[in-house]
Every structure is written in C-alpha cells, then in structure tokens.
Amino acid sequence: MNQNASKFIAKSAIRAADLDHRRTINFNIGKYNDKVPEGKEQFTNVMLARERAKNVKWRALETLDQQLEEFELQFTRRGGKVLWAENAQQACEEILTICQSIGCKTLVKSKSMVTEEIHLNEFLEQHQIESVETDLGEYIQQLDEEPPYHIVTPAMHKSKEDVARLFAAKLGTDPHATPEQLTLTARQILREKYIQAEVGVTGANFLLADVGGIAVTENEGNARLSASFPKVHIVVVGIEKMLPSLNDLGLFWPLLSTFGTGQKITVYNSVFLGPRQSGETDGPEKMYVILLDNGRTNALKNPVTRESLYCIRCGACLNACPVYKNIGGHSYGTTYSGPIGKVITPQLSGLDDYKHLSYASSLCGNCTEVCPVRINLHELLLENRSEAVQKGYVSFAERMAWKVWRQVSMNRSFMNMGSGKMKNWLVNSFVKGWKEHRGPIQFPEKNFNQLWRERKAR
Numbered sequence: 001m002n003q004n005a006s007k008f009i010a011k012s013a014i015r016a017a018d019l020d021h022r023r024t025i026n027f028n029i030g031k032y033n034d035k036v037p038e039g040k041e042q043f044t045n046v047m048l049a050r051e052r053a054k055n056v057k058w059r060a061l062e063t064l065d066q067q068l069e070e071f072e073l074q075f076t077r078r079g080g081k082v083l084w085a086e087n088a089q090q091a092c093e094e095i096l097t098i099c100q101s102i103g104c105k106t107l108v109k110s111k112s113m114v115t116e117e118i119h120l121n122e123f124l125e126q127h128q129i130e131s132v133e134t135d136l137g138e139y140i141q142q143l144d145e146e147p148p149y150h151i152v153t154p155a156m157h158k159s160k161e162d163v164a165r166l167f168a169a170k171l172g173t174d175p176h177a178t179p180e181q182l183t184l185t186a187r188q189i190l191r192e193k194y195i196q197a198e199v200g201v202t203g204a205n206f207l208l209a210d211v212g213g214i215a216v217t218e219n220e221g222n223a224r225l226s227a228s229f230p231k232v233h234i235v236v237v238g239i240e241k242m243l244p245s246l247n248d249l250g251l252f253w254p255l256l257s258t259f260g261t262g263q264k265i266t267v268y269n270s271v272f273l274g275p276r277q278s279g280e281t282d283g284p285e286k287m288y289v290i291l292l293d294n295g296r297t298n299a300l301k302n303p304v305t306r307e308s309l310y311c312i313r314c315g316a317c318l319n320a321c322p323v324y325k326n327i328g329g330h331s332y333g334t335t336y337s338g339p340i341g342k343v344i345t346p347q348l349s350g351l352d353d354y355k356h357l358s359y360a361s362s363l364c365g366n367c368t369e370v371c372p373v374r375i376n377l378h379e380l381l382l383e384n385r386s387e388a389v390q391k392g393y394v395s396f397a398e399r400m401a402w403k404v405w406r407q408v409s410m411n412r413s414f415m416n417m418g419s420g421k422m423k424n425w426l427v428n429s430f431v432k433g434w435k436e437h438r439g440p441i442q443f444p445e446k447n448f449n450q451l452w453r454e455r456k457a458r
Helices: 003-016 019-040 046-062 064-077 088-101 113-117 120-126 136-143 160-171 179-196 222-228 246-261 296-300 305-310 316-320 322-327 338-349 351-359 366-370 377-390 396-409 420-430 448-456
Strands: 081-085 106-109 130-133 199-202 206-208 213-218 232-238 268-272 286-292
Touching (some): 003 322, 003 351, 019 246, 019 316, 019 322, 046 246, 064 081, 064 206, 081 088, 088 120, 088 199, 088 232, 088 286, 106 120, 113 120, 136 160, 136 179, 199 222, 206 246, 213 246, 246 268, 305 338, 305 377, 316 322, 338 351, 338 366, 338 377, 351 377
Parallel strands (some): 081 286, 106 130, 106 199, 232 286
Antiparallel strands (some): 206 213, 213 268
C-alpha cells in the first residue's frame, strides 16, 4: 500500500467516527437537498436538458483541438494573450513572470479549483507575493490554513460557531459575532485588498470558443471585482471547460446553479472577452488566459474516461455520495474529492499513486443519478479499477488472492471442501483489514450441495 492510500485510510477512519462532523455535514447538505427541487422546477423536462448538455460537452471534447484554437483566435483579436501550460509548474511560472514584470506585491483571487490544483497560493508565498482569497468560504479556509473541503462550498464542514472562533483568533473579532457581523468584517478587509492588488486571478466556469469568452458565475461578486479592479487580469482554466458557443450558456448556467446550489440562476453571471477596449471605462489593462493541461490529455486519450471531462464542477455528486458524507472532503488528500475526484484524480495525477480512491465507493450509482451532464461516474470508477489491474498496479498478494478465489469459486469440489468452522477460521484469520471494522464472516455448517441432497431425499 502506497503512502497516499495509507493516509487516506487513516484520515477516513478518524473522520467517519466523528459524529459532530457528520451532524454538521448532514445539516448543510440537507439544506441543499431542500433547495434543488425548487431549482429543477424551471425545466420543462430536466432529463432532456441534462441529455442535451451532455451532447454539447461530447461535441466540445471530441473537437477540443479545434475549439481551443478558435478560442485563442477570437480572444487574441481583442488584445488578450493566451498561454499554454502543460503542467502545474509551468502555469505557476507564467503567473510569476507576469507578476514580476509589473512589480506585483498583492494579488486577489476569486474562487477557483484549478488554482487550488496547481497550489498557486503556496507558490506565490514562496516568492513574497501575497495571494488573497476573496470568496468568503475560501477566505475562511485560507485563514484556517486549510484547503477547500468541497468544490462549491469550501467551508461546508464548519459551523457558524467555528467561523466566529476562527475570526476571533485571526482577526480579533467578537467570538460571539453573528454571521452577518463576520461577513461585514471580511467585506471590509477584502475591499481594501481589491484596491491594493496589482493582479487579479480568476478561474472560469466555461470557455466560449465562438467569441473567445470567459464565462464566470458566482454569488458574491468577488470574481467581478477581482477581474476589474486590478490592472491585470489572469484567468487559469483547464482545457476541458470548453463550450462551442455563447448560446450554450442558456442551458449550462441554469443547470450549474440548480445542481450546484439549488438556485434557478446565480446572482452574478459574467462573460469576459478581453482587456479594456478603446472607449470603455472598466476592465483591466491587460488580460491573460492560461490554458492548463496538467494530465487532462491523459483522460482525453482514453475514449472511456474522456467522459469524466464533461464535469461542470457543480458538486452534486459530492452531496449525494454516502462515502463523502462520512469521511469528508479532506480525507481524500487531493484537490478534487467525492465521486468526481475519485474518477479524475487517478487520471490527472497518476493511477498507481491514486488508484485507491476508485475503490472508496459503494457503487450505489447515486452520483451518476444526480450528475447534471449525466456522467456515468460509478462505471468510470470500475474502469479505473480495471485499468489499474491491467497495468499491474496491484500487489502480488492481491493478484494471488483473486487467482485462488477464482479457481475455488469456479470449481464446486473446491467450494465443498472443509467444514463451515474451518472456512470461518481460514477467512477471518487471513483476510487482512476485514475484521477491524466489520463483524466476522460466518459460513453455514452445510454447503449448498449438502442442503440440496437433503431436500431431494425427502
């Protein structure tokens, strides 16, 4: 077992036994579950909308090379610059080069999972550049020196009392402050950061090929401020976020908001088409888009796992997953947690190092059921498991155990050998890791053949 798998099992065991954590998560996800049916009411046929969205993403991914080139052409026509990053290091170095060229000391960043993926904050800190999270949930997590817990709601695992204590310790506020008071405190601090910052960084919910646009949807307005106050706006986005047309937003924005938060549409919806144009009064003087691969072409080249790149990061599969709700987001030890994280992390970061994630599933299929673009998540987990075996990423002991099991299960005389007591002793003594969290396996005293013969003899 590798180090990543050992840490995952250890953290999961601790989190699963934490009843306070489970109550907090169930409470927050319960509120989400109450809202989603209301959001779905806007669709005449929600299943048809999901199927159409899947078809659009299929088209975008099947012609991704053409779509990316078209995006670059349209975006650069308006004065923007496109940078291509093969991995996280290249993306961070491109951002650092831009920051150093203008003497940047403070950078504001809106909520972005892809910047978490490349560990941008830590990288900039090493080069004496302050990177400030401006989404309230991300800001809370940054104060607590924790990564996001959830794709959509980064501080889902914290209660309002937890946040009040954190603000009191870090910012000197009243430890009994209300959520409204805490929000106003964060607002006051962050507004100053917008004014000071030389660079603003955002992610992108979607790339729009036909107009060269960056589509961003949010509820707090911090992405708009991060993109417009600083003189330089940098967008970091995975290449899979492509949509062929601006018109596709009429379908994808409502789907994302409904399955992400239960809203019919989020509060702020923006399309950025480049830096400030002649005659315009708002917007950055320079705008860069960094198109990040970082393992995505590994998933793209496999016609089966390619479907995982349809994901629009709504977080619905996390909220539906019984494993996630018990072990929490941080147990995974990866940027992307929950069912989608268990599918894409082995593809993005290495199957050998992260194959264990694809086994951390009940295969109940609830994640597939709730996915707005109908990704067959539970089947892709099985695909990862199959690929791991085919590539030999399993131990000798595991291979031999399954080989013996196969031989025994296919031969009735082998299955009938020994008494029930002997089988109980054999399995319960040698199956490693089973008895720690489960009761012992109990074989019946009589096997099927014996019972059948007794029945026929009556």
